[in-house]
Amino acid sequence: MKLLILDRDGTLNRCRDDYVASPDEWEALPGALEAVARLNQGGWRVVLATNQSGIGRGLFDMASLNAIHAKMNRQLAAVGARVEAVFFCPHAPEDNCACRKPAPGLFLQIAERFGAPLGSLPAAGNALRHVQAAAVAGCAPHLLLTGKSEHLRDRVGMGADADMAVLVPELPAGTQVHDDLAAFADWLLAHDSESLTATVPAPN
Template sequence: MKLLILDRDGVINEDSDAYIKSVDEWIPIPGSIDAIAQLSKAGWTVAVATNQSGIARGYYDLATLEAMHTRLRELVAEQGGEVGKIVYCPHGPDEGCNCRKPLPGMLKTIADHYGVDLAGLWFVGDSMGDLEAAVAVDSQPVLVKTGKGSKTLGKTLPANTLIFEDLAAVARALIHT
């Protein structure tokens, strides 16, 4: 199985320090929907692991989050692709869960769902927490410059982090290798 795991905000859709609180605020990054569809059509399963502490903070509810994910699935389907498992952490940063990145709980949930080993598997994110979650399970950390990615570039990245302009560039690299 060819499995790719993506962070959501800043990788697939525009990010906001004020949180993405509605379907109207969920705006895809140019090229990201097509990238997921192209990967899917090329035989990749594309899963999503996303911190969503806005739920714990009361900014939006689970129904709103599910509506955003339904919109993502619809847009990718319109391009002939499919989105795999979407896992989210609804907890705040101080709740002590094991799923909130940089902890690897969501990545392990996806691996268990598909029955795969995370070693070497690419996890694409835009933050240091995403990269640290990848390293925690021996996955390949992949940084995109969208979202918080340009700011993350200024930090000391984990060894062997791959860097791409955006999700479309990641898709081109995976499809044409």
Template structure:
């Protein structure tokens, strides 16, 4: 049974794997951060549910196919399983920015898909981890707690939105996914509710 306060939702490009302004167009270009794969496994082993919400407008732009995306996600799930972890659900949006869909972040449609797939009534109290403001905005719409990582486009996001690092900000900032997971699980061990 999944619980919203034991759910971590991850953006993909820049959080789990290297990002590229030229898009990740093939399995060969999909290069995971080894520390991120280990971090997902650590979460699973500690009883957390992990899901992924990823915009993939490269499909709408004709850069790659849904079959290629499926190969990337199969590889991701295989690597995580090899490390002793599990990804409960991957939700992805194939649309471009002008398609007016409800799934493309910053809209919350992908998170709603995750909520429904995992049979959760709500996502309030879940964590949304991303490297861009739109990841955090999608999480906000569903009541998620916000985490920004500096990997991927995270440094660029912080340059544009310095308020995310302000002391009064409700956004937690970490160097990468591994840093967040170490904090989250360490906090848990100390008996503090994250």
């Protein structure tokens, strides 16, 4: 099974200074939905893992979250894309739960639901805590320079070519860096192609 785990806010849709608390506030990032469609076409099943502490803080409720995801799914479907499931943590930080990233609980839930070993799964997101949770869970971590990490691109002016280990010393070892979700999709699909070529024997 080709399964990958994405963050939501700042990866698929625009971040806000507060919270995305209603469907009207959910706005897809340019090219992000199309990137999911290309990943789907390449055989990848996409799952989201997202912190939604606005629920635990009483800023919005489950009905609002469901409405946000209904809008998201409609817009994905309009470009031929699909997200298999959304795993979310509804807790506030003071709840000290096991599922709020950078804890790996959401990733463990995904592995159990899909029966997929985490060591084989790529995980991409714009927030350091998403990448940290992915690494703790054993996934291959990928940082996107959008949303919470967009300022890193602005500081160095060279996108994913920057030395992120210097700029972000908390970044897990081995983290791959990409300009955005579209660039990550390009990288992953190209990596798939290279792997397939390497395993196909040359003709006699």
